[in-house]
Amino acid sequence: MRVITGSARGCKLITPEGMDVRPTGEKVKEGVFSSIQFEIEGAYVLDLFAGSGQLGIEALSRGAAHSVFVDNSARSLRCVNDNLRNTGLARSAEVISRDSYDYIKITAQKFDIIFLDPPYRYGHITKLLPLAAAKLKDGGSIICEYEKEAGQPDAPEGTVLKKVYSYGRISVAVFRKPLREDEE
Numbered sequence: 001m002r003v004i005t006g007s008a009r010g011c012k013l014i015t016p017e018g019m020d021v022r023p024t025g026e027k028v029k030e031g032v033f034s035s036i037q038f039e040i041e042g043a044y045v046l047d048l049f050a051g052s053g054q055l056g057i058e059a060l061s062r063g064a065a066h067s068v069f070v071d072n073s074a075r076s077l078r079c080v081n082d083n084l085r086n087t088g089l090a091r092s093a094e095v096i097s098r099d100s101y102d103y104i105k106i107t108a109q110k111f112d113i114i115f116l117d118p119p120y121r122y123g124h125i126t127k128l129l130p131l132a133a134a135k136l137k138d139g140g141s142i143i144c145e146y147e148k149e150a151g152q153p154d155a156p157e158g159t160v161l162k163k164v165y166s167y168g169r170i171s172v173a174v175f176r177k178p179l180r181e182d183e184e
Helices: 026-035 054-061 074-087 100-106 124-133
Strands: 044-048 066-071 093-097 111-116 136-147 160-167 170-176
Touching: 026 054, 026 136, 026 160, 026 170, 044 054, 044 100, 044 124, 054 066, 054 074, 054 111, 066 074, 066 100, 074 093, 100 124, 111 124, 124 136
Parallel strands: 044 066, 044 111, 066 093, 111 136
Antiparallel strands: 136 170, 160 170
């Protein structure tokens, strides 16, 4: 697994061993970043259930201003920190050891892009999407990876489904919070 493009292009990323972490495949990652390529520059990013941190790191490499990585696994957080050091992107990152539900409920931070890639088959997506939507800036996007057989999640209140991408057994839904029209 490597960083696809940007300032850390080609840097190899490590992943935690074991079945707890399921890294996003290269083809899926390329598709995801193609769909948000014009939103990344200067963005504030949240990588929830960070795992190896590859999605937030890819965003930083492509010009995101800041990325927050949240995971409650010490093994995953070690990988995220090692990957940030190896790519030279640690100064633009914040790594938080916390349950993803707890973090998304209590943070006051709003984000331009939220990567939501929780473990499959636990119903996390349905529960987390409304919480994530509440932490999204106007014009922001939630990138939600899920197992196709689980069915497409509904757009959380205040967002619209922009696009769904399918990659074999995996699907990625992109939800967007519309920009507010200035009242005259």
